[in-house]
Amino acid sequence: MGAVGDAPGNLGSRLRELLGRLLGLDDDGVSTPLVLLSAAVAAAVLSPLLWLLLRASEVPLDEALSLLRGSTEVFANSLVLVGVVTAASVALGVPLAVLTVQTDLPFRRFWTVAVALPLVVPSYIGAFAYVSAFGPDGALADALAPLGVSIPNVYGLGGTALVLTLFVYPYVFLTTRAALLSFDETQLEAARTLNVGYLAAFRRVILPQILPAVTAGALLVALYALSDFGTPSIMQYDVFTRMIYVELNSFGDGRANATLLSLQLLTVTAVVVALESRIGDDADAGYGAPAASTAMISLGRLRWLAVLFPAVVSLFTLALPVGILTMWFVRAEALAYEVGGRAFELGFALNSVYAAALAAAATMVIALPVAYYSGRSNAPLARLTERATYLGYAMPGVVLALALVFFSSNQLAAFFGPTVSRAVYQSLPLLVFAYVVRFLPQAVGATRSSVLGVDPALIGAARVLGAQPKAVFRRVTLPLIAPGVLAGAALVFLTTMKELDTTLILHPTGFTTLVTYIWRVQEGGYYGRAALPALVLVVLSGLSMIPLLVQRRDT
Amino acid sequence: MTEEFSKRRRRLLGTLAGAGLVGIAGCSGGDDTTGTETDGTPGVTDTPTEGADTSGSAEFSEFRGSGALAEGRSEIGGTRISELPALSGELTVYLGGGEGGLYRDLLTKLENIYPDFTATPRPYGTSEGANTIITEGSSTPADVFWSVDAGSLAAVAAEGLTSTLPDEVTDPVPEQFHPDGDWVGTAGRARAIPYNTEALDESDVPDDVMSLPDSDVAGQMGWAPTYGAFQAFVTAMRITEGEEATRQWLQSMVDAGVTEYDNEFFVSNAVADGELQAGFANHYYALRVQEARPEAPIDLAFTSGDAGALINVAGAAVLEPSPQQELAQNFVRHLLSAEAQEFFATRAYAYPMIPGVPPVGGLPPIDELEPPEFDLARLSEIGPTVDLMREVGVL
Numbered sequence: 001m002g003a004v005g006d007a008p009g010n011l012g013s014r015l016r017e018l019l020g021r022l023l024g025l026d027d028d029g030v031s032t033p034l035v036l037l038s039a040a041v042a043a044a045v046l047s048p049l050l051w052l053l054l055r056a057s058e059v060p061l062d063e064a065l066s067l068l069r070g071s072t073e074v075f076a077n078s079l080v081l082v083g084v085v086t087a088a089s090v091a092l093g094v095p096l097a098v099l100t101v102q103t104d105l106p107f108r109r110f111w112t113v114a115v116a117l118p119l120v121v122p123s124y125i126g127a128f129a130y131v132s133a134f135g136p137d138g139a140l141a142d143a144l145a146p147l148g149v150s151i152p153n154v155y156g157l158g159g160t161a162l163v164l165t166l167f168v169y170p171y172v173f174l175t176t177r178a179a180l181l182s183f184d185e186t187q188l189e190a191a192r193t194l195n196v197g198y199l200a201a202f203r204r205v206i207l208p209q210i211l212p213a214v215t216a217g218a219l220l221v222a223l224y225a226l227s228d229f230g231t232p233s234i235m236q237y238d239v240f241t242r243m244i245y246v247e248l249n250s251f252g253d254g255r256a257n258a259t260l261l262s263l264q265l266l267t268v269t270a271v272v273v274a275l276e277s278r279i280g281d282d283a284d285a286g287y288g289a290p291a292a293s294t295a296m297i298s299l300g301r302l303r304w305l306a307v308l309f310p311a312v313v314s315l316f317t318l319a320l321p322v323g324i325l326t327m328w329f330v331r332a333e334a335l336a337y338e339v340g341g342r343a344f345e346l347g348f349a350l351n352s353v354y355a356a357a358l359a360a361a362a363t364m365v366i367a368l369p370v371a372y373y374s375g376r377s378n379a380p381l382a383r384l385t386e387r388a389t390y391l392g393y394a395m396p397g398v399v400l401a402l403a404l405v406f407f408s409s410n411q412l413a414a415f416f417g418p419t420v421s422r423a424v425y426q427s428l429p430l431l432v433f434a435y436v437v438r439f440l441p442q443a444v445g446a447t448r449s450s451v452l453g454v455d456p457a458l459i460g461a462a463r464v465l466g467a468q469p470k471a472v473f474r475r476v477t478l479p480l481i482a483p484g485v486l487a488g489a490a491l492v493f494l495t496t497m498k499e500l501d502t503t504l505i506l507h508p509t510g511f512t513t514l515v516t517y518i519w520r521v522q523e524g525g526y527y528g529r530a531a532l533p534a535l536v537l538v539v540l541s542g543l544s545m546i547p548l549l550v551q552r553r554d555t
Numbered sequence: 556m557t558e559e560f561s562k563r564r565r566r567l568l569g570t571l572a573g574a575g576l577v578g579i580a581g582c583s584g585g586d587d588t589t590g591t592e593t594d595g596t597p598g599v600t601d602t603p604t605e606g607a608d609t610s611g612s613a614e615f616s617e618f619r620g621s622g623a624l625a626e627g628r629s630e631i632g633g634t635r636i637s638e639l640p641a642l643s644g645e646l647t648v649y650l651g652g653g654e655g656g657l658y659r660d661l662l663t664k665l666e667n668i669y670p671d672f673t674a675t676p677r678p679y680g681t682s683e684g685a686n687t688i689i690t691e692g693s694s695t696p697a698d699v700f701w702s703v704d705a706g707s708l709a710a711v712a713a714e715g716l717t718s719t720l721p722d723e724v725t726d727p728v729p730e731q732f733h734p735d736g737d738w739v740g741t742a743g744r745a746r747a748i749p750y751n752t753e754a755l756d757e758s759d760v761p762d763d764v765m766s767l768p769d770s771d772v773a774g775q776m777g778w779a780p781t782y783g784a785f786q787a788f789v790t791a792m793r794i795t796e797g798e799e800a801t802r803q804w805l806q807s808m809v810d811a812g813v814t815e816y817d818n819e820f821f822v823s824n825a826v827a828d829g830e831l832q833a834g835f836a837n838h839y840y841a842l843r844v845q846e847a848r849p850e851a852p853i854d855l856a857f858t859s860g861d862a863g864a865l866i867n868v869a870g871a872a873v874l875e876p877s878p879q880q881e882l883a884q885n886f887v888r889h890l891l892s893a894e895a896q897e898f899f900a901t902r903a904y905a906y907p908m909i910p911g912v913p914p915v916g917g918l919p920p921i922d923e924l925e926p927p928e929f930d931l932a933r934l935s936e937i938g939p940t941v942d943l944m945r946e947v948g949v950l
Contacts, residue, residue, distance in 0.1 A: 131817065132817075236781060236950060238945070246937065246938045246941070247938075248682060248686060249682040249935060249937065250935045250936060250937065250938060251682070251685065251686075251689075251706070251707075251709075251710035251713070251935055255686060255689070255690075398683060398686075402686055402687065402690050405687055405690045405691060406690050409690070409691040409692075409694050409695070409696075410690065410691055410692045410693075410694055412694075413693075413694035414694070418694060421694055422696065425691075425696070426677075426696070504678070504679060504680070504683060505679065505683055505687055509647070509675055509677050510675065516678065519678075520656055520678055521656070523652055523680070
């Protein structure tokens with residue numbers, strides 16, 4: 001009888017043990033509330049997927065199959081684009097990071113800011129500027145034509161990849177830079193004393209250590225390239241997102257088809273994210289890890305030649321779009337179009353900053369449990385919750401927005417009555433939630449790498465001295481990871497500033513932001529009127545880069 | 556006294572209009588001048604309705620644009636705002652597009668006329684607006700969907716989310732622009748062939764768009780294949796003439812040496828500069844060029860009964876779930892008033908939807924154009940069009 005009585009107990013304890021291993025409950029700093037909180041965050045950001053599944057299930061099976069079969073070519077196009085943009089971003093971002101961190105490049109600080117800044121230029125503005133400059137009948141084409149110089153076609157894969165790379169490579173630059181800053185210079189010196197040249201040392205000593213950071217940046221680039229619609233559509237390269245938009249624009253069954261295609265896009269995202277987790281496994285460096293004093297590599301006279309690299313990049317990423325915007329602005333003044341609607345108001349900029357600041361703060365807080373959990377534990381659930389946050393980032397903005405329209409308007413009204421749905425739908429908190437879903441991985445990534453950078457021995461010491469876990473978190477961990485948390489918030493702030501699709505559908509009525517204003521006048525064909533708000537957007541976003549770049553100067 | 560008079564008049568009209576009139580307040584909003592609405596518009600004879608020549612609410616000229624093209628307007632017919640029941644209450648209007656804010660301006664003007672009326676616009680792209688309403692379903696907070704693309708209106712109607720507009724709303728508009736009464740056109744944009752008047756006579760431009768590639772003009776023409784309106788034109792051709800004929804047409808134009816531009820404003824500009832003899836563009840781009848350069852040698856030709864003469868419209872629909880059907884319908888009537896139509900005609904250079912208001916630039920009125928027999932809702936079938944254009948190498 002005793003044996004029978006034991007069995008459930010045994011089973012129970014084994015279950016508990018299994019559960020503990022799955023959840024990583026035995027890992028230091030992991031508690032049940034933390035696990036529950038992280039799981040809740042992951043579930044919340046994945047909830048829009050439900051709508052996709054609902055709508056996609058309306059597509060009859062044979063139609064679904066033919067749709068998926070018909071999408072293979074554009075799908076291949078998308079993958080090629082993602083491959084080229086990611087490789088090119090690494091090729092730009094990593095050398096620029098090495099130049100600005102490890103060498104005696106003249107005006108290093110200036111270049112650090114300049115080469116990080118393209119991230120604030122929205123791709124729809126960047127692409128418009130490029131088409132305007134290099135397109136047929138463009139400004140540069142006109143200027144060079146008398147000299148007999150013809151400009152290669154900007155449309156297609158080449159142009160799309162170029163423009164995307166120029167405005168998203170800073171993701172790689174920023175993550176790599178952070179990793180290089182926290183790199184222990186004595187290791188390089190050790191290699192040197194063993195008579196290993198810099199290049200060999202870079203390959204054998206530095207690269208393995210910064211690789212997780214490089215792949216983390218590359219992942220953000222890849223997912224951006226995969227889900228971006230604006231640039232490929234302006235540059236006329238046929239990608240997967242265009243198919244989704246064509247379906248959405250053709251109404252009828254189109255909506256269901258679009259959701260099915262979005263699910264396919266998300267499946268690919270899941271594969272990419274899973275693959276990346278193999279490389280990024282033991283990321284011990286990141287945005288916020290403490291910096292060592294910088295290891296200098298003297299470039300000698302070459303340093304003046306080396307300056308050409310960041311200078312040329314900045315010419316194409318900053319000088320050119322700003323120049324084109326200014327030209328539009330001047331032209332608009334000269335033409336003095338009669339434009340309807342309210343003129344540009346400073347309030348639009350304030351609205352943008354307000355919404356972006358709320359989004360940054362909310363994302364920062366929500367990212368913390370997920371980042372802390374996955375930084376402290378290697379348990380399957382910890383990995384899963386962290387990886388899950390990437391799916392929202394790859395969801396096309398319109399699709400995400402429509403999913404939230406469905407839940408907050410249609411479903412809330414059906415279950416809780418119109419009063420509830422009216423309070424939630426088209427409210428600022430809902431818009432902020434949409435931003436959180438879209439941009440959470442940026443904050444999770446930044447925060448998690450700084451959690452990984454915290455020496456467990458410090459926490460152990462605090463515990464030995466009698467501090468409660470909460471107090472340890474508040475007094476030891478939090479101050480150490482603060483730079484990473486802030487860096488993540490800054491990234492979210494500036495991506496929110498330039499977010500268009502979701503904002504347009506979910507904004508509170510009457511809440512005009514810079515991007516919705518830019519969209520409104522561009523849609524009317526008044527490009528000149530878009531120039532001033534676009535410049536304001538770039539400058540304001542540029543200011544938010546400061547915490548990303550300045551925080552390490554004092555260390 | 557003008558105000559007194561109009562107050563009486565409004566009351567009378569209100570009584571006649573009967574139901575739907577909530578109050579008579581709001582007669583004097585925006586009226587701080589005392590002149591009549593014919594100010595600055597010599598030669599205007601007013602509406603046939605006796606005594607409707609003055610409005611206590613808003614000057615007619617306030618709705619008119621100020622550029623060169625808005626001068627010397629001929630007789631304006633149609634229903635005046637003063638003849639319509641007053642607007643009172645709050646409406647949420649989803650805008651699909653909106654001409655860079657011009658539609659908002661009109662809403663503000665209406666609010667100024669009627670202090671008890673508030674119209675809250677929410678801007679969307681045309682398809683985003685339609686998809687949002689369809690996703691919201693019966694819980695949509697919108698009362699009216701006002702979109703610059705007929706396809707988006709038809710999509711909302713197809714989901715049974717629009718209510719049928721009464722005849723008194725749709726009657727002033729030619730029938731093809733209010734199919735089934737689900738929505739009604741508020742302003743049109745016609746496909747046209749801008750040509751350089753120094754290089755060509757109107758008779759040099761074929762009357763049939765399909766025969767254009769064989770004409771002498773073809774090699775001296777320009778187009779903007781990436782532009783949405785051009786793709787809509789090719790979609791219409793594909794549906795009316797068939798895929799094969801359209802492929803050949805595109806191919807022959809390419810073989811003839813057509814020049815590519817970024818958008819149709821550039822095409823029209825190049826025509827005015829003499830760089831091109833003619834082009835493919837929406838009609839209002841030539842007017843914008845004329846507005847900026849009144850002496851420019853550019854005029855418009857129209858083909859007849861084919862895709863080249865397609866008229867796409869902006870239109871409005873009253874949404875079925877809205878609890879304010881009468882107010883919303885009355886609002887749509889205001890969009891079809893002489894003032895609003897003059898507003899679209901002289902500010903956006905759009906084609907007015909009521910024959911009483913002529914388009915600017917000496918163009919023929921809406922009922923004299925010969926657009927093809929075509930269901931505008933099908934303009935949304937753009938996927939196969941883009942594929943076709945890629946195949947030929949136009950895109």
